[in-house]
Amino acid sequence: MNKRAFVSHIQKYWQVLYPSLSANDLKRYLAWRQSFMRRRLQIALQIGIVAYATFIMLRLFMGSINPGSLDPSWLRMAIAVWLSLAGCLVLHHSRFGKRHPALVLLGCSWSITLIEQIWATWRGFAFPGIFAWTLVFLAQAALIPVRWPIHLLSQVGVLAYFFGVNSVLGLEQEQAALWDESLWLYLFWFCVICNLSVLMYERLQQAEFQALAELESEREKSERLLLNILPEAVARQLKQEHRTIAENFAEASVLFADIVGFTELSSSSPPEEMVTLLNQIFSTFDYLAERHGLEKIKTIGDSYMVVGGLPTERIDHLEAIADMALDMQWAIAQFSASHSRPFQMRIGINTGPVVAGVIGVKKFIYDLWGDTVNTASRMESHGVAGGIQVTEAVFQRLKHRYRFESRGAIPIKGKGSMVVYLLTGKRDALPRTEPLSLVR
Structure with a gap:
């Protein structure tokens, strides 16, 4: 498939997803969404970096009070997460990050959820991180409420790692002992609500964008009519x-x-x-x-x-x-x-x-x-x-x-x-x- 045919195929794909938008309005909408996503991703990364810095400082402070309570392996894991988020922020400002903010979003999400899982696996068991997972999924939905498939992919990736690793290690019994069915159902509906919220927000943005495009079109018509009656100045x-x-x-x-x-x-x-x-x-x-x-x-x-x-x-x-x-x-x-x-x-x-x-x-x-x-x-x-x-x-x-x-x-x-x-x-x-x- 040559480049022109590929571009035509992609345009038809977007037109199916957004039938209410004309080809020109769709192009403008996608450009707006890319810009919006990059602005919000910048904020999300900054919050993540600051948040993890506070966790690290809290553990260090508690360790200074009670030296036996400080876990060096957890500290190494937290620093690895912090460095990964900082790397995502650098990548966000690179040429690659400007073209592919969705991949940076996945990197940001998995920096928090998967690094912790890898650390837990190294200790013998990938535990279900209910607090980290729900906090990350909620923050994503609130700060970057566009492109719900990316949010779904970030959630599926964490769960796939969790079940896959524990199955390979033969730890299904330990896994079942930590979480009962009600907690899994809670996580399921939490993810559904987050993704549904993102989907509904983006639909609202599409409707507003369409309304603004129509308003701009009418304004341009009025402007042309006025210029047909009066000189521009x-x-x-x-x-x-x-x-x-x-x-x-x-x-x-x-x-x-x-x-x-x-x-x-x-x-x-x-x-x-x-x-x-x-x-x-x-x-x-x-x-x-x-x-x-x-x-x-x-x-x-x-x-x-x-x-x-x-x-x-x-x-x-x-x-x-x-x-x-x-x-x-x-x-x-x-x-x-x-x-x-x-x-x-x-x-x-x-x-x-x-x-x-x-x-x-x-x-x-x-x-x-x-x-x-x-x-x-x-x-x-x-x-x-x-x-x-x-x-x-x-x-x-x-x-x-x-x-x-x-x-x-x-x-x-x-x-x-x-x-x-x-x-x-x-x-x-x-x-x-x-x-x-x-x-x-």
């Missing part, structure tokens, strides 16, 4: 401060676009078809806004508004808006050709100071205000079909890098007579080669 500020958000920007560029004759076209076509077409067009504009690093503000009917230079300031916001306008013209021409529809756009651009912020307490919207915005809207509404109409301020900023045609002074509602220009292209620009698939 504004959304973050709104979540943290819960107050009215309004900022002055000394310079920004605003673009308004409107599909010419869309209302008339929609009256002669099924509503579903026109909504689908509008969605395709505006989805392409969204893609272009993202590509140029601009912020879409809103759509109203068949009108589209985008801004450059906020909420994150940039010095080339006007150039980005101009490139966006030219790409929008190209996209709508491609769309018209592919759908055999006479779509055209009026686009208006202006640059200058604006006020931006979030209004309302429900259905938040990030919007712009100011004379710059109003004038950009007038550039679109007073423009020509298929043209990109801009103000004098835009022309002065871009005239050395872009091509323009002057329309002279024309009357603008609410503004009087204004000199306006039509943006026709970029100087020294290469011919367009983008395919029709640009419109998504």
Whole structure:
């Protein structure tokens, strides 16, 4: 079996054990369990080392009071257990221990239970260590309540040694004399309860992990929805401060676009078809806004508004808006050709100071205000079909890098007579080669 087949087999095995978790959540859960087990094993080893040190010091103290009570062989056994636990702690921090904490757990458990059994065997009989066994099994279940098969293996290993050694030595009668049936039944149910406790805890952790994964998934969905409504910086500020958000920007560029004759076209076509077409067009504009690093503000009917230079300031916001306008013209021409529809756009651009912020307490919207915005809207509404109409301020900023045609002074509602220009292209620009698939 090659490595890929082996990994696939293991993944299927885990999926059977944890059917409620998706493959990605299962991977995260197993990583969490490994980390949790290592943290708790660290604590268990430290407690074991300190505990055995206290036993040794107590025996030494009692031996200093009554020298005849000190058993040198027991002291050697206790020191061997202490050294074994210390070795497990060192192994725990090694590369092997980080990859296989379950084996370190077995080493920790058997350091206490089996070394004592080996010591007793050396003295002639492996006695049932009721106090050491139950204390170790209870401590394991309380401190490291995951992977119950490892707990079961640690218990079976001790009992297998106990019965196996005494059978080999022919000491079944002495064994039976030390423990009656009630004590064996007590040990059996003690182990069952410990393992059941570990199993139930891990099931609870799996359920909590699944709930947290679902909660995280919903949070991510909510986050994406919020970012579809508000710019990322504004959304973050709104979540943290819960107050009215309004900022002055000394310079920004605003673009308004409107599909010419869309209302008339929609009256002669099924509503579903026109909504689908509008969605395709505006989805392409969204893609272009993202590509140029601009912020879409809103759509109203068949009108589209985008801004450059906020909420994150940039010095080339006007150039980005101009490139966006030219790409929008190209996209709508491609769309018209592919759908055999006479779509055209009026686009208006202006640059200058604006006020931006979030209004309302429900259905938040990030919007712009100011004379710059109003004038950009007038550039679109007073423009020509298929043209990109801009103000004098835009022309002065871009005239050395872009091509323009002057329309002279024309009357603008609410503004009087204004000199306006039509943006026709970029100087020294290469011919367009983008395919029709640009419109998504």
